Amino acid sequence: MDSCFRSLTRISIPTIFLAILLSSFSFTCTEAYDALDPNGNITIKWDIISWTPDGYVAVVTMYNFQQYRHISPPGWTLGWTWAKKEVIWSMMGSQATEQGDCSKYKSAQPHCCKKTPTIVDLLPGTPYNQQIANCCKGGVINSWAQDPNNYASSFQVSVGAAGTTNKTVKPPKNFTLLAPGPGYTCGPAIVGKPTKFITADGRRVTQAMMTWNVTCTYSQFLAQKTPTCCVSLSSFYNETIVPCPTCTCGCQNNATHPGSCVNPNSPYLASVVNGPGKNSFTPLVQCTKHMCPIRVHWHVKLNYKEYWRVKVTITNFNYRMNYSQWNLVVQHPNFDNLTQIFSFNYKPLTPYSSINDTAMLWGVKFYNDFLNQAGPLGNVQSELLFRKDKSTFTFEKGWAFPRRIYFNGDNCVMPPPDAYPYLPNAGSRLSFSLLALLMACSAVFFVLFDV
Structure with missing residues (x-):
């Protein structure tokens, strides 16, 4: 960032225009930085x-x-430019899409x-004679925290017309x-410490003759032009x-973009979903006001003397995607006092050292780790029980709602703060308990049937 600032200060322009330019330029310089996973990256080792x-x-x-960010189906695609006139003689565990x-x-043909x-x-x-360890997963790689046994993907390549020593390659x-x-966005290949391999x-x-390291960082702004999830x-x-929020991930406009969404009550639903492009992985979403493939609903459910309870529901509105190994990252100040969680796995994340306000949630294997495509079964839900900290706990000013939510590593759009449900005043507290049951029922109805 310092280098970005120095390059700007050399420009002789009025201060007001410098401030405007600096604010937009700083966004560009830091757009790949994730505050909740500051050291997250994909590292490519070439041994x-x-x-x-x-x-x-x-x-x-x-x-x-x-x-918490996966490489999901249809998987990774890796490319590069040869430094000289190299060719690939053979590969194991992967393949080039074109021979050239x-x-x-x-x-012999390369x-x-x-x-x-x-x-x-x-x-x-x-x-098996075409495989090596950590290959052949269709390009799918799970996140490091959620599945540490499946966070790598490998292949072997035999390169010709290249150097044959450390000095010529x-x-x-x-x-x-x-x-x-x-x-x-991937950086240059940098010579690193040779990798050591342990026999079975x-x-x-044994030790690699030479090792190059390439670091790739993620930016949601480069990944897609519109958001992929929202929060209610x-x-x-x-x-x-x-x-x-309306039009969070796009707007319904069948006049200019016919087929941009599907009405769940349409008699032609099956033919549209199974029609052309069904294997393209391009989202085909249910017609909603927000038009997002994923919605996360946070419902403050119950209030006890020493505890309070939240219900979280994730709904899939995408007719072309089953989310396996999904995860949710939630930032809320009361996660330091999380007492119990039902039907989800939980892992605390501490991006700010000793501050425990960020949680990673994901499904239980073979139970609800598979989020089905849009339809009656296209949702998973769980409840969280928090212990109250008397020094911080309050229902006022939206404190009970999350500060930030990620689904599969993408930041979900939150409603504007002035729209949050407000705490009733003292005059309405007599009807407080009567409303509790009605609101819980209506919230469940909304989550399951909202369009």
Whole structure:
């Protein structure tokens, strides 16, 4: 950021215009920074494990060091530009999408001769003689915090027409990572400490001839032009149900964009959902006022003497996506006093050192870790029980509602603060308990049937 500031201060322009430009420029410089996961990134390690007569054999591994952001179906796509005139003789665990022009090779044909190859993972079920460890998952990589046993993806590549020593070999340039769409920006390959490998029996350690490291960081602004999720709110102490802001992820406009959404009551629903483009992973959402694929509803459900209870419901409005291994990140000051959570897994995140106000929630395996596509079964829900801290607890001024919510790593749009359900005044407290049951029922109805 200091370098960004220094480059701006050299420009001789009036102070007011400098301030405006600086504010917008600082946003650009920091757009890939995630305050809740400041050290999150995808690191690509390129390990040369042996030399060949005209090049080398390397193992390339992508490590997802992001705590809560997955690489979801249809998976990653990795690209780069060769530094010289290298070719790929063979691959294991992945493949290049195009062979390119290999006409100058008369006998053996390389796997890929393109200057800028595009690599994809192999699918599950690939024959064992084409696999290596951590390959063949269809490009899907889980987040580091949620599934530490499946946060890496690897493949092996035999490179020809390259250097055969540490001094003559050159790293690829201009790495690109689609996961599955844009969103990641990759830095240059940097020589690192050679990776050490332990044999299966654990009795021998081997070392890479040379290792290059590439770091890729995520920006939601690059990944998609519109948000992907929104948040709605309700409480037992107020009849107001605050919906997602209108047109959060787009607007219904069948006049100019026919087929932009699907009416759940349409008799042609099945034909539209199963029609052309059903495997494109392009969202086909249910017609709602917010038009988001995902809505998270936070309902302040009950108030006890020493505790208070919240119900969280995640609804999938996307007819073309089943979210497996989904997760939710919620920021609220009372997570330091979370007492019990029902039917979700919980992991505290502490991006601000000792302040425990951020929680990562995800489903229980084989129970509700699979969020079904839009329809009657397209929701998961749980309840959270918090202990009251008398020094901070209050229902006033929207304190009971979350500060920020992420779904699968993307920041969800919150309603404006002035629309939050407000605490009734003293004159209405006699009807307080009578409203509680009615509001709880109406909130459940809204979450399950709102359009």
